[in-house]
Amino acid sequence: MNILVIGGNGFIGSHLVDKLLVKGHTVRVFDIIYEKYRKPLRKVDYRVSSLENKEELAESLLGIELVFHLASSTVPSTSNLDPKSDIRNNLLTTVELLEIISRQKIKRFVYFSSGGAVYGNPIANPINEEHPLNPISSYGIIKAAVEKYIYLFNRTHDFHPLVLRPSNPFGPRQGHFLAQGFISTALRKIKLKESINIYGNGTSTKDYIYIDDLIEATYLLGMSKAVGSYNVGSGTCVSLNDLLEIMSNITGIVPQVNYLRKQDYDVDHFTLDITKATKYIRWEPITSLENGIKKLWDWINKNE
Amino acid sequence: MNILVIGGNGFIGSHLVDKLLVKGHTVRVFDIIYEKYRKPLRKVDYRVSSLENKEELAESLLGIELVFHLASSTVPSTSNLDPKSDIRNNLLTTVELLEIISRQKIKRFVYFSSGGAVYGNPIANPINEEHPLNPISSYGIIKAAVEKYIYLFNRTHDFHPLVLRPSNPFGPRQGHFLAQGFISTALRKIKLKESINIYGNGTSTKDYIYIDDLIEATYLLGMSKAVGSYNVGSGTCVSLNDLLEIMSNITGIVPQVNYLRKQDYDVDHFTLDITKATKYIRWEPITSLENGIKKLWDWINKNE
Numbered sequence: 001m002n003i004l005v006i007g008g009n010g011f012i013g014s015h016l017v018d019k020l021l022v023k024g025h026t027v028r029v030f031d032i033i034y035e036k037y038r039k040p041l042r043k044v045d046y047r048v049s050s051l052e053n054k055e056e057l058a059e060s061l062l063g064i065e066l067v068f069h070l071a072s073s074t075v076p077s078t079s080n081l082d083p084k085s086d087i088r089n090n091l092l093t094t095v096e097l098l099e100i101i102s103r104q105k106i107k108r109f110v111y112f113s114s115g116g117a118v119y120g121n122p123i124a125n126p127i128n129e130e131h132p133l134n135p136i137s138s139y140g141i142i143k144a145a146v147e148k149y150i151y152l153f154n155r156t157h158d159f160h161p162l163v164l165r166p167s168n169p170f171g172p173r174q175g176h177f178l179a180q181g182f183i184s185t186a187l188r189k190i191k192l193k194e195s196i197n198i199y200g201n202g203t204s205t206k207d208y209i210y211i212d213d214l215i216e217a218t219y220l221l222g223m224s225k226a227v228g229s230y231n232v233g234s235g236t237c238v239s240l241n242d243l244l245e246i247m248s249n250i251t252g253i254v255p256q257v258n259y260l261r262k263q264d265y266d267v268d269h270f271t272l273d274i275t276k277a278t279k280y281i282r283w284e285p286i287t288s289l290e291n292g293i294k295k296l297w298d299w300i301n302k303n304e
Numbered sequence: 305m306n307i308l309v310i311g312g313n314g315f316i317g318s319h320l321v322d323k324l325l326v327k328g329h330t331v332r333v334f335d336i337i338y339e340k341y342r343k344p345l346r347k348v349d350y351r352v353s354s355l356e357n358k359e360e361l362a363e364s365l366l367g368i369e370l371v372f373h374l375a376s377s378t379v380p381s382t383s384n385l386d387p388k389s390d391i392r393n394n395l396l397t398t399v400e401l402l403e404i405i406s407r408q409k410i411k412r413f414v415y416f417s418s419g420g421a422v423y424g425n426p427i428a429n430p431i432n433e434e435h436p437l438n439p440i441s442s443y444g445i446i447k448a449a450v451e452k453y454i455y456l457f458n459r460t461h462d463f464h465p466l467v468l469r470p471s472n473p474f475g476p477r478q479g480h481f482l483a484q485g486f487i488s489t490a491l492r493k494i495k496l497k498e499s500i501n502i503y504g505n506g507t508s509t510k511d512y513i514y515i516d517d518l519i520e521a522t523y524l525l526g527m528s529k530a531v532g533s534y535n536v537g538s539g540t541c542v543s544l545n546d547l548l549e550i551m552s553n554i555t556g557i558v559p560q561v562n563y564l565r566k567q568d569y570d571v572d573h574f575t576l577d578i579t580k581a582t583k584y585i586r587w588e589p590i591t592s593l594e595n596g597i598k599k600l601w602d603w604i605n606k607n608e
Binding site: 080096133134138145149151156 | 453
C-alpha cells in the first residue's frame, strides 16, 4: 500500500515507518524536521514541511491509500502554556487535513489520540473506550476535539477512521524534542548521574507500553477494518516509585529523587482496558516492563 | 454589579439585559451588531465590535465584575459547513477572552453552552450533567471544547465559572440572524401562509423552554455561588408533530408540511434532567408550552 505517515520522524512515527517498510509497503513521511537519531532512510519519500503549509500537505497526499497522523506540536506539560497555539497548530491543521483527505477520497485514516490525556482523571480503572472524555490539559482537550471532528467527517463523508488511544509508550529514540515520557527521561538522568524530578509523592500509577508492542497493535489495527476508538496499552499500571526501583535494579544505580508539587495537567491513576483491541486483532503486549526498560537502557548506553 | 453581556443584542442576550436592568445592575453589551427588533436602550453601554478585536474586547472588560458570554457565530445547522471558521471564531476567541478575564482578575464568568448540542444522541433520557459529551455537530464540538478550557482555567486561575446548558429556548425576538428554533420559524411560516419543512418524520422529541423561564434561571444561577455545569430546560419533551398540532390550535391555521430527509447534525430525542438547577436555586419553569407559544404568536402578530 501507499502509506503516508504524518509525524513519521518522531519517536512513535519512526518505529511505525520501520514496521511498514519491513511489511513491504511504500512509505512517505510528512514531518516538520528529520529524525534526530538516524540518517534519512533510503526507501522513504520524505516531505519536510509544516502542516500549516496546505499546498505541500495536499501534494504529499497524492496517491496515498492510508494516512497515519501522529504529529503534535505540543505535549501535555507544555500545552497549557499557550492553548491558542495548540488550537491553531493541532486542531485547525487536523481539520484542514480531514478536508483534504475527503476531497482526495482517501478512505483509511488512523489518528493517534492519547489514552493518557483524553479521559482525564478516570471515574474508574481500568478505563474502557466508553469512558467519558474529561481532559484536564489543552493537549487532551484538542485530542478529544479532533476525535469528534473525525467522527463528524465519518458521518458526512465516505472514509473509515481509526482512533488509537495509546497509554505511555517508551523505548529507543524517545525524547526527540521535548520532555517525553518518565521512563526515558529518568534513565537519561541516571546515565548522566543527575537527580530525577517527581511531581507528587511518586504513588501515582500509570499504564506504560513498550514501543514494539504499540507498533504491532498499530499495524494490525491500521490494516484491519476496525473503525472507531481503540485503547492501546499494557492493561496494567505501575507507580513512579516502583518504576524507580525497577530502574535502580537494572542500572545498578540508585538515583537521587526530588519530590516536587504535583502538576495540574497530570492524571493521578490510569490503566487502560485493552480488551477491545486484544479481541479484535488477537494481539497482546508481550514485552514486560523489566525487559522494555533493559532494552531502552542498552540503547541509551550505545547511542547517547 | 457591573456586568458585561457578550452577545447581549441577540435573542437570549436581549432578554437577559432586560432582566439585569430591572434588577438595578449596570449593564454593558459587547456584540457584533445592534438589536434587530428594538432601538438601543438608553441605560446600556454598547460596544459594537467583533470578538476578534482583542483591544476593544479587553477595554470592554474594564471595571466589569461579572461576564455573561452568549455570543456564537454559528448555529448547529451551519457549523458543519465550515468547521475551521467555527474553530477560529468561537473557540479561539473564547480562549482569548478567558486569558483576558484572568489577566484582569474578573472572578465571575457565565458561559452559554448548549444542552441540545453538547451531549449528542443521548445514551438515556432525561440527560443529567454527568452524561458524556458526544456532540455530533461542529457547533457542539466547539461548545464542549470551550467548556473544557473553562474548567482548565478554573484549575489554574482564581475565577468561578458557571456553564449553562439550555435546551431549545423560544420566545419573542428569536430569529435575529439565522434560522434559530423550530417554534419561531414555524409560527412565522404560519403567519406568512408558507409551508413548513420538517427534517425526518416529525416524531423526534425535544426539550423546549420559554425564554422568561430560561432568563430567570440564568439570573438566579449567575448571581449564586454555583460553579460547574447546569442544564436549563423544561425537563419535558414534545415531538415536532405534536408541536404543530399545538400551533394549529392556537393560530387556527393548519399549515402545509414538507417532510424532508433527516439532517446529520440533528439529535433525535432529548430531554434535560433539570434537577441540579431546580434544587440549587429553588427554581422551576412556570410557562406551559401552550402559553409560551401563545405569547410568541401574539408578539409575532404585533411586531412583524
